[in-house]
Amino acid sequence: MAESDAHKKYEFKKTLEALRDKRGRGTELISLYIPHDKQISDITSQLREESGQASNIKSRVTRQNVLSAIESLLSRLRLIPKAPVNGVVIFCGAVDVGANKTELQTYIIEPPEALVSYKYHCDSSFLLTPLEEMLHDKKTYGLLVLDRREATVGLLRGKHIESMAHLTSNVPGKQRKGGQSAQRFQQLRLIAINEFYNRIAETANKVFLEIDHKDFEGVLIGGPSPTKEEFERGEHLHHELQKKIIGLYDVAYTDESGLSELFDKAGDTLSGIDVVREKRIMERFMKELVNDSGLASYGEKQVRENLKMGAVDTLLLSEDLRLLRLAINCSACGYEEKKTVVRKPGDEDYQPGNCTSCGGSLKITESVDIVDELSDIADETGTKIEFISNDFEEGQQLMTAFGGIAAILRYRTGI
Numbered sequence: 205m206a207e208s209d210a211h212k213k214y215e216f217k218k219t220l221e222a223l224r225d226k227r228g229r230g231t232e233l234i235s236l237y238i239p240h241d242k243q244i245s246d247i248t249s250q251l252r253e254e255s256g257q258a259s260n261i262k263s264r265v266t267r268q269n270v271l272s273a274i275e276s277l278l279s280r281l282r283l284i285p286k287a288p289v290n291g292v293v294i295f296c297g298a299v300d301v302g303a304n305k306t307e308l309q310t311y312i313i314e315p316p317e318a319l320v321s322y323k324y325h326c327d328s329s330f331l332l333t334p335l336e337e338m339l340h341d342k343k344t345y346g347l348l349v350l351d352r353r354e355a356t357v358g359l360l361r362g363k364h365i366e367s368m369a370h371l372t373s374n375v376p377g378k379q380r381k382g383g384q385s386a387q388r389f390q391q392l393r394l395i396a397i398n399e400f401y402n403r404i405a406e407t408a409n410k411v412f413l414e415i416d417h418k419d420f421e422g423v424l425i426g427g428p429s430p431t432k433e434e435f436e437r438g439e440h441l442h443h444e445l446q447k448k449i450i451g452l453y454d455v456a457y458t459d460e461s462g463l464s465e466l467f468d469k470a471g472d473t474l475s476g477i478d479v480v481r482e483k484r485i486m487e488r489f490m491k492e493l494v495n496d497s498g499l500a501s502y503g504e505k506q507v508r509e510n511l512k513m514g515a516v517d518t519l520l521l522s523e524d525l526r527l528l529r530l531a532i533n534c535s536a537c538g539y540e541e542k543k544t545v546v547r548k549p550g551d552e553d554y555q556p557g558n559c560t561s562c563g564g565s566l567k568i569t570e571s572v573d574i575v576d577e578l579s580d581i582a583d584e585t586g587t588k589i590e591f592i593s594n595d596f597e598e599g600q601q602l603m604t605a606f607g608g609i610a611a612i613l614r615y616r617t618g619i
Contacts (some may be wrong), residue, residue: 233297292321349462498616522608536564
């Protein structure tokens with residue numbers, strides 16, 4: 205994913221989080237999803253009809269709020285002769301802002317993917333599900349690890365590995381019981397192995413064939429030799445899945461942990477998907493950190509200083525990073541400071557308190573998302589920016605252990 209696309213995804217995710225916290229006192233929040241091919245004149249007509257029906261709402265406050273929201277939508281639509289290529293979403297309504305007050309708020313979003321259908325939705329919260337689904341990587345891979353004792357079927361959906369089924373076999377061990385001929389014992393064992401392979405295939409077929417074929421990329425099979433090769437040669441899978449086998453990989457485990465091992469072993473094959481690229485970047489950072497090479501930096505202060513020096517090769521930012529960088533000033537004595545606070549609903553009302561120098565009142569003179577601040581510095585110094593998701597172990601570690609901000613340096617700085 206290009207840096208600009210990753211930043212857009214971060215901003216989009218952050219916007220949805222803010223909208224998720226908006227609440228109305230009644231069914232006063234309107235969500236309007238407009239696909240590219242929807243006629244604006246038709247929407248305008250529907251809104252006028254909705255306005256007529258809203259006039260019958262018994263509660264005076266709710267009635268007035270809904271009518272105001274519809275009127276606001278109509279005024280916005282006059283400025284949109286036709287929806288953009290991906291369509292447009294407008295959220296509007298009387299949002300509860302506390303202290304027994306509401307405020308008419310409007311948000312306009314151009315989605316990252318094309319809208320499929322038109323929606324008019326009125327509720328106490330905004331309808332976000334269609335947009336939230338766009339955040340998920342829809343590419344899906346079938347994962348299968350097996351030996352002659354057990355097998356696990358799983359899915360790689362975007363950045364998530366999900367175990368779907370675990371099977372155990374009745375295949376006898378290699379030592380035959382007394383009273384059986386070696387030939388007879390071997391025949392029974394081969395029959396049991398084949399039956400187990402068929403059971404594995406039935407389960408895998410059921411899991412993998414339910415996935416939309418447009419999103420299903422293929423099947424990865426892991427296990428010891430010669431089991432996985434034997435399974436593939438036997439063509440036990442459905443013929444459509446058999447054609448979609450991407451590769452066979454040696455893995456030591458065939459339980460749920462084997463799915464993660466298979467994913468790691470298939471890294472080169474899957475190199476085009478985001479999670480593999482992100483894992484490799486984090487592995488590179490961790491290697492520099494463990495080797496104490498001086499080329500790994502983490503923490504807001506240290507990374508910012510290295511960025512300003514132009515020493516950062518790659519800036520690593522967690523997709524879950526939610527921090528604001530505030531400039532605070534005392535008008536009485538001229539005292540100034542920079543402060544970083546966690547970004548959450550209500551942070552725009554953060555009160556910095558009184559000046560420690562003169563006791564005067566401190567005021568916020570500037571507020572910027574720390575991702576935007578660090579990205580601007582990175583752009584000025586030719587630094588690559590990588591957004592790391594929280595959907596795998598190393599990504600979670602970036603957020604929990606390193607505060608969501610880290611860097612791989614071009615050269616040692618001692619910071």
